[in-house]
Amino acid sequence: MTRVFNFSAGPAVLPVPVLEQVRDELLDWRGGGMSVMEMSHRDKDFMSIAAEAEQDLRALLAIPANYKVLFMQGGATAQFAAVPLNLLRGKASADYIVNGAWGVKAAKECTKYGQANIAAQASPFNHIPARETWRLDPNAAYVHYTPNETIEGVEFGAVPDVGSVPLVADFSSTFLSRPLDVSKFGLIYAGAQKNAGPAGLTFVVVREDLLGQCLPAAPTIFDYKVVADNDSMLNTPSCFAWYVSGLVFKWLQREGGLAEIGRRNERKAALLYDCIDSTPLYHNPVATADRSWMNIVFTLADAALDAEFLEGAAKAGLPGLKGHRVVGGMRASLYNAMPEAGVIALVEYMKAFARSHG
Numbered sequence: 001m002t003r004v005f006n007f008s009a010g011p012a013v014l015p016v017p018v019l020e021q022v023r024d025e026l027l028d029w030r031g032g033g034m035s036v037m038e039m040s041h042r043d044k045d046f047m048s049i050a051a052e053a054e055q056d057l058r059a060l061l062a063i064p065a066n067y068k069v070l071f072m073q074g075g076a077t078a079q080f081a082a083v084p085l086n087l088l089r090g091k092a093s094a095d096y097i098v099n100g101a102w103g104v105k106a107a108k109e110c111t112k113y114g115q116a117n118i119a120a121q122a123s124p125f126n127h128i129p130a131r132e133t134w135r136l137d138p139n140a141a142y143v144h145y146t147p148n149e150t151i152e153g154v155e156f157g158a159v160p161d162v163g164s165v166p167l168v169a170d171f172s173s174t175f176l177s178r179p180l181d182v183s184k185f186g187l188i189y190a191g192a193q194k195n196a197g198p199a200g201l202t203f204v205v206v207r208e209d210l211l212g213q214c215l216p217a218a219p220t221i222f223d224y225k226v227v228a229d230n231d232s233m234l235n236t237p238s239c240f241a242w243y244v245s246g247l248v249f250k251w252l253q254r255e256g257g258l259a260e261i262g263r264r265n266e267r268k269a270a271l272l273y274d275c276i277d278s279t280p281l282y283h284n285p286v287a288t289a290d291r292s293w294m295n296i297v298f299t300l301a302d303a304a305l306d307a308e309f310l311e312g313a314a315k316a317g318l319p320g321l322k323g324h325r326v327v328g329g330m331r332a333s334l335y336n337a338m339p340e341a342g343v344i345a346l347v348e349y350m351k352a353f354a355r356s357h358g
Contacts, residue, residue, distance in 0.1 A: 005342030007174075008320025009150050009295055009333040011193065016337075020249045036243045037230035041236050045081070046243075050232070053246030060249060060258055063160070063193060063205060068202040071232040071242055076172045076355045078222070079189040080109035083144065083168055085218040087187065087210055090115045091141035095119040099128055099156075101326060102170060107144070111354060113215060114140050116297065119143070124151040126289035128247060148174040150194075151324040153297035153331065154290050158186050161333025166210060173294050175203065176338055178262030185195075186210050194294070197245030200238040248323070261336055264293040268334045269293040270342045275347045281354040291335060302357075309353055316349050318342075 002097035006013060029036050031187050032045060039046040057213075063069060072078070084094060093115035096107040099122045110116040119136050122130035136143065143162040150173045159181065160167070164198060166186025182188065187206040193199035204224065211225040216227045218227055222236070228232055252261060273278040276282040276298050284291065301308055309330070313321050323329040330348060 004317045004319060005338065005345060006320045007318060007332040007334075007338070009194075009324070009331060010320075011199070013333075013335040013337040014197070014244070015053045015248065015251045016336075018244065018251050021247055022244060028323055033267075037173055037240050039239065040240050041233055043217075043290075046239060047115065049243050049246055050237075053242060056246065056249035056253065057203070058254055060176065061182055061205070062337045063182055065192050066208050067182060067207050068204075068208060068211065068228040069191075069226070070206065071229050072202045072204055072227060073238055075174070075191040075199070075202055076170050076189060077109075079170070079204065080106045080135060081112070082204075082218075082222040082224070083091075083142070083187065083189070084113040085112040085222055086206075086224045087107070087166065087168065088141045088215065089213040091139065093117050093137065094140075095136055095140040095162075096120065097129070097143065097153050097160070098143040100146060100152045102149055102151070102172075103144075104144045106146065106170060107178065120329060122154070125149065125154060125261060126285045126290075128154065128156055128290045128315040136162060136165070136323070138163065139164065142168045144168045144170075146170045148292050148294055150292075150333070151294045151326055151331075153284070153286050153292040155214045155292035155294070157289060165206070176248075176258060176261070177265050177294060179258045190243055192245050193301065195331075196248050198241045201241035201245055236275050264340065265293050265334065265336065268340055269296060270340065271340070271343050271347055272296050272334070275350055279351065279354045281357060282350065294334055296332045296334065297323060298332075299323075303328075305357060312353060313346075313349060316345070318349055321346075 027035055066083060095117050097120045098104055098118055107116040117137055120134040121161060122129050129301055132169055143165050147169050168187045169185060171188050171190040173194045176195045182205060189204045191203040214223040276284050281301050282298045310322055321330050321332055323331040
């Protein structure tokens with residue numbers, strides 16, 4: 001059977017050792033005769049799973065003690081609403097830096113609760129707006145940005161300096177892909193389903209001084225302070241996704257932590273970009289300094305070859321390369337669990353395809 005390397009941006013890509021452990025524990029977690037999916041979230045066994053996962057996440061990211069870690073639901077889309085509901089705190093507006101489709105969605109959701117000031121917006125979405133063009137409001141409630149845009153393949157190379165205004169970031173597609181200085185942020189959030197676990201779980205890391213002033217009309221389930229006060233168990237959480245994410249945290253620790261994972265991810269991206277840049281059939285439209293490590297987009301010189309390219313890739317065990325419907329072309333997502341062997345296989349296929357269509 002051909003080994004499959006899934007390059008799709010949508011689902012979780014989980015490390016094989018984690019999948020094997022989930023398989024082995026699916027019916028019986030640690031000899032208790034019960035699956036994690038059958039446990040009450042109030043059961044002492046699941047409480048230990050949850051506590052250990054939080055402890056490991058804090059260790060991986062070196063999260064300071066004055067930050068709360070929340071395990072929520074609804075993905076990043078729910079946080080588009082939860083962030084302004086919690087962080088406007090009586091102010092009229094928040095600043096949004098928009099460099100792709102997800103930033104557009106986040107800003108639009110904010111307008112339901114206050115003013116979303118578009119402090120900078122790339123046009124087209126193939127670069128990060130130059131810092132000197134940003135129109136930041138020193139009285140804004142917060143500054144929101146998307147470090148990595150999965151659709152367009154655009155990524156911030158560094159954490160922006162926005163002064164004393166709390167910085168908020170949607171890290172869904174780059175969460176745990178490299179080291180991160182959490183202390184530079186007021187809040188970060190991320191869906192689990194790219195690098196950390198199955199869909200259904202959302203991580204929120206929020207500085208304690210930003211808790212407690214949620215808009216009165218907000219649903220209680222979105223109130224960060226209430227969620228924190230209830231240890232993320234105000235309602236039944238995504239127990240199985242929480243458990244699997246905890247296993248991923250353990251895997252990351254065994255693999256050398258985020259510094260080592262970051263080195264691997266940078267190396268994988270360089271392999272693919274080198275192929276794209278050195279082969280006339282392929283083109284990446286993103287400014288070189290702003291290229292994503294996680295989601296690498298490219299087009300073929302002749303779009304009429306797209307279907308043949310995708311069909312051949314799927315037969316070679318390389319599915320999921322079709323670009324987002326908004327931008328077309330191709331997209332290869334190189335999340336943490338994608339091994340370097342998968343990228344090498346893709347590069348070999350791309351080179352062979354180019355030779356046969358040159």
